[in-house]
Amino acid sequence: MFSRLSDKLQDVFKDLRGHGRISEKNxxxxxxDVRMALLDADVHFQVAKDFIAxxxxxxxxxxxxxxxxxxxxxxxxxxxxxxxxLGGDAAPLNLTKPARILVVGLNGxxxxxxxxxxARLLKSQGRAPQLIACDLHRPAAIAQLATLAEQVGVxxxxxxxxxxxxxxxxxxxxxxxxxxxxxxxIYDTAGRxxxxxxxxxxxxxxxxxxxxQEILIVCDAATGQQAVNVAEKFHAALGLTGIILTKxxxxxxxGAALSLREVTKQPIKFAGVxxxxxxxxxxxxxxxxxxxxxx
Amino acid sequence: xxxxxxxxxxxxxxxxxxxxADLGVSMTxxxxxxxxxxxxxxxxxxxxxxxxxxxxxxxxxxGPPPMPLPDRPSxxxxVGVNGxxxxxxxxxxARWFTSGGxxxxxxxxxxFRAAAIEQLExxxxxxDIEVLKGQYGGDSAALCFDAWNSAHRRKIPYLICDTAGxxxxxxxxxxxxxKVKRTIGKHDPTAPRECLLVVDATTxxxxxxxxxEFHEAVGLTGIILTKxxxxxxxGAxxAIQHELGIPTRFIGTxxxxxxxxxxxRDTFVNTIL
Ligand SMILES: Nc1nc2c(ncn2[C@@H]2O[C@H](COP(=O)(O)OP(=O)(O)OP(=O)(O)O)[C@@H](O)[C@H]2O)c(=O)[nH]1
Ligand SMILES: Nc1nc2c(ncn2[C@@H]2O[C@H](COP(=O)(O)OP(=O)(O)OP(=O)(O)O)[C@@H](O)[C@H]2O)c(=O)[nH]1
Ligand SMILES: [K+]
Ligand SMILES: [Mg+2]
Ligand SMILES: [Mg+2]
Numbered sequence: 318m319f320s321r322l323s324d325k326l327q328d329v330f331k332d333l334r335g336h337g338r339i340s341e342k343n344x345x346x347x348x349x350d351v352r353m354a355l356l357d358a359d360v361h362f363q364v365a366k367d368f369i370a371x372x373x374x375x376x377x378x379x380x381x382x383x384x385x386x387x388x389x390x391x392x393x394x395x396x397x398x399x400x401x402x403l404g405g406d407a408a409p410l411n412l413t414k415p416a417r418i419l420v421v422g423l424n425g426x427x428x429x430x431x432x433x434x435x436a437r438l439l440k441s442q443g444r445a446p447q448l449i450a451c452d453l454h455r456p457a458a459i460a461q462l463a464t465l466a467e468q469v470g471v472x473x474x475x476x477x478x479x480x481x482x483x484x485x486x487x488x489x490x491x492x493x494x495x496x497x498x499x500x501x502x503i504y505d506t507a508g509r510x511x512x513x514x515x516x517x518x519x520x521x522x523x524x525x526x527x528x529x530q531e532i533l534i535v536c537d538a539a540t541g542q543q544a545v546n547v548a549e550k551f552h553a554a555l556g557l558t559g560i561i562l563t564k565x566x567x568x569x570x571x572g573a574a575l576s577l578r579e580v581t582k583q584p585i586k587f588a589g590v591x592x593x594x595x596x597x598x599x600x601x602x603x604x605x606x607x608x609x610x611x612x
Numbered sequence: 613x614x615x616x617x618x619x620x621x622x623x624x625x626x627x628x629x630x631x632x633a634d635l636g637v638s639m640t641x642x643x644x645x646x647x648x649x650x651x652x653x654x655x656x657x658x659x660x661x662x663x664x665x666x667x668x669x670x671x672x673x674x675g676p677p678p679m680p681l682p683d684r685p686s687x688x689x690x691v692g693v694n695g696x697x698x699x700x701x702x703x704x705x706a707r708w709f710t711s712g713g714x715x716x717x718x719x720x721x722x723x724f725r726a727a728a729i730e731q732l733e734x735x736x737x738x739x740d741i742e743v744l745k746g747q748y749g750g751d752s753a754a755l756c757f758d759a760w761n762s763a764h765r766r767k768i769p770y771l772i773c774d775t776a777g778x779x780x781x782x783x784x785x786x787x788x789x790x791k792v793k794r795t796i797g798k799h800d801p802t803a804p805r806e807c808l809l810v811v812d813a814t815t816x817x818x819x820x821x822x823x824x825e826f827h828e829a830v831g832l833t834g835i836i837l838t839k840x841x842x843x844x845x846x847g848a849x850x851a852i853q854h855e856l857g858i859p860t861r862f863i864g865t866x867x868x869x870x871x872x873x874x875x876x877r878d879t880f881v882n883t884i885l
Contacts, residue, residue: 539816
């Protein structure tokens with residue numbers, strides 16, 4: 318399981334067996350390789366740097382230095398640190414009343430799909446979710462959510478065609494939710510770029526009005542270095558409560574998840590693992606840790 | 613003398629800038645090697661400039677836009693992983709052609725994703741460009757085949773096929789895409805004229821893997837780099853050019869139809885450094 322990176326590290330430590338000791342320099346050299354592996358996995362530049370420093374601290378312990386398999390030991394420290402950083406046990410959603418979940422993120426990240434997937438998951442757990450289409454921007458966004466809602470078999474609030482005022486939609490949706498049977502409200506919002514101040518502000522105002530219990534950012538697992546800016550911006554504007562990582566069915570290494578965690582300190586709650594509505598699961602930190610390290 | 617007084621280049625800062633722009637580890641190493649090899653003419657003042665020059669060496673100057681063929685439609689196949697901006701870019705590209713005075717048909721060849729057809733139809737309506745569509749669950753290869761006939765008969769010079777998003781790791785979906793290409797090729801062995809991969813500028817190292825796999829499946833002729841209006845710089849495009857020889861042809865800079873332009877390497881490099 319620890320093959321790729323572990324091989325690399327073992328190479329580095331191979332020469333040393335004859336000498337019976339490994340030095341601080343050996344570890345530094347090995348960690349340089351690990352840093353490259355992290356950057357290769359799209360872990361943010363600064364996040365990787367800080368992370369390496371922390372691991373180095375632990376790896377310098379006598380136990381590791383004297384061990385017969387220092388490479389393996391370091392990889393283990395690494396894996397454990399990474400898993401801790403990605404979050405321990407999956408955090409449950411806060412569904413205290415009125416149980417509003419606001420789903421946000423960059424364009425095309427997977428918000429609409431994940432909103433419907435989440436509705437399906439909650440329904441299967443005995444809840445009665447309601448979907449609310451708040452994307453007034455993208456062509457046919459409302460139709461997309463409505464189609465998925467029908468597939469899942471949950472009610473959906475669809476604003477009038479041509480409506481442009483998101484706050485008004487929010488108000489009307491809340492009234493609709495009161496009239497419609499249901500106990501969790503999932504609000505799908507329009508995709509937006511982190512640099513788009515007016516759109517971020519619009520989202521902030523929607524949040525102020527809804528006072529959602531959960532604000533989940535949806536992030537594509539293939540996101541690169543920008544993940545830090547995105548997380549900073551959305552977190553500062555909204556106060557995120559969790560992360561949904563999508564498209565983990567691909568082969569992206571998923572290092573962006575580390576950036577999201579570092580910046581927001583919020584848990585990754587769910588993972589999207591396919592286009593189909595049931596391809597959505599609770600998040601497992603150790604699986605992603607192995608993947609980031611290429612193991 | 614002036615060179616020495618400027619002090620040595622800050623290699624760490626350069627490396628950081630390139631990595632932050634998502635050029636990737638190996639591309640960054642390659643560029644920095646090239647810069648280092650230039651030796652004395654690199655100092656603190658000139659480092660970024662020299663670095664820009666080295667990136668420009670990788671990126672070719674813009675090619676001419678594809679002019680219409682006299683006797684048959686030029687097919688543009690728009691492909692990519694999920695959510696990168698294929699449908700939006702297909703519409704923008706259609707507008708690019710029609711505003712250049714050429715007729716264009718859009719084909720809603722994503723028959724899979726919820727409301728994908730309605731999405732392209734909405735774009736067609738907005739831009740006043742005809743959209744050919746089939747049924748959800750229908751065969752997109754057959755749809756593109758018919759669309760070619762229609763464009764040919766009506767002497768419409770451009771045919772843009774918006775395909776479904778698919779991850780490059782799904783071999784059945786990639787084969788389906790190859791089939792779309794093969795089927796269009798039955799009319800005209802030189803078609804499609806362009807296979808454009810839509811890459812989200814926010815994407816990290818995976819963009820290169822995406823390009824590799826799509827290139828293998830359909831033979832890419834170019835990249836459309838989208839969402840450059842965000843903080844993502846799209847540096848992976850440099851690595852894609854370097855490793856696979858696939859040039860970036862267009863960029864997307866927003867959600868409006870006019871937020872679209874031919875790729876300009878100088879502007880691009882200036883945003884990286
Ligand atoms: N393979 C895969 N595809 C996914 C996953 N989640 C979403 N998608 C696909 O990603 C694409 C974009 O998903 P959407 O739900 O439309 O994304 P969005 O964030 O709502 O997009 P905008 O509203 O335009 O910003 C679609 O093709 C989805 O089918 C996933 O976990 N795996
Ligand atoms: N800000 C910005 N958004 C863009 C750009 N290009 C596309 N988008 C947005 O990205 C999201 C996804 O775009 P689509 O065109 O639906 O992407 P797609 O590749 O067709 O998605 P699938 O068919 O689901 O795989 C939408 O919200 C678009 O408005 C761009 O250049 N800038
Ligand atoms: K950008
Ligand atoms: Mg959406
Ligand atoms: Mg599409």
